[in-house]
Amino acid sequence: MINILKFYMILIFSFMITPQSYVFADNQSLNKDEIINKTREISQNIRCLVCRNQSIDESNSELAKDLRVLIKGKIIDGLSDKEIYNYLSNRYGDYILLNPPFKTNTILLWLLPFLILISGCFVMIKFLKK
């Protein structure tokens, strides 16, 4: 019984520890392609506030263009991704981030799937035991 529980716990926690793919170190010696790629990568995580359901990478709105230019400038200035995301959410709110951040008001959003999974596991264990 405890072994099964342990197994499920390990399974659940291994899902929780997914690598954050967008953690880069500041770098001023990025070449042209790297700057473009990084700009696109960040842009794909930023909501276009004019079209609302597109990222600024996909949008052709003026604001999206300006924000792409701004992000590129900040990358060249050597700002980290986190600093750029913070810069944008300080001005436009967390709504501009397509990945909702882990905060008190989003805790349910992030934890509910795991809660459901855990309670599901418990129910399954109880049934299997029978």
Add this chain to the structure above:
Amino acid sequence: MSYNVKIIKMLPLILFFSIVLVSGLVLYQVKYDLKDTKELKSQLIGKSIPLISIPEINYDKKINKNINFNDFKNNIFAVNFFASWCAPCRIEAPVVEELSKFIPVIGIAYKDNAEDNKKFLNDYGNPYDKIGLDNLGKVAIEWGVYGVPETFLINRNGIIIYRHAGPLLYDVYKTDILPLLE
């Protein structure tokens, strides 16, 4: 069947209905907040004016200077982002005119040029105490502007207390802005 097993058998059902209930409540809220979600809340409310300098619009190519917000210190004043190419800005022009009778209004011409802007002011009136030019849209981003027109109110301490996105219509002016001026 023991009492315990019964409860466990009921658990998925209870869980299901609690999820339905929670999501139902959330959706209900969203439906009634729809008006609020359309207009985004400004993150700058309660903060001081962004530090970025704004050049004054230059109609006759003389001297270049920046707008000095200190000129308006100890006064409630408004900052209105507008543009000559922006249709809703024409609609709100009379209301901005009305507002300018009570408090100073600083206009910031967004992605505009002096020539078109002058024409716009000739056609729709000039309610502005000072006009700045934001030809690249950088000032707008610092202010968290996502579309023109937008109107901000700044209190005596230089703190932004209100933002309206979209044309300033009379009912917004009456219900939201006038009470803040008292």
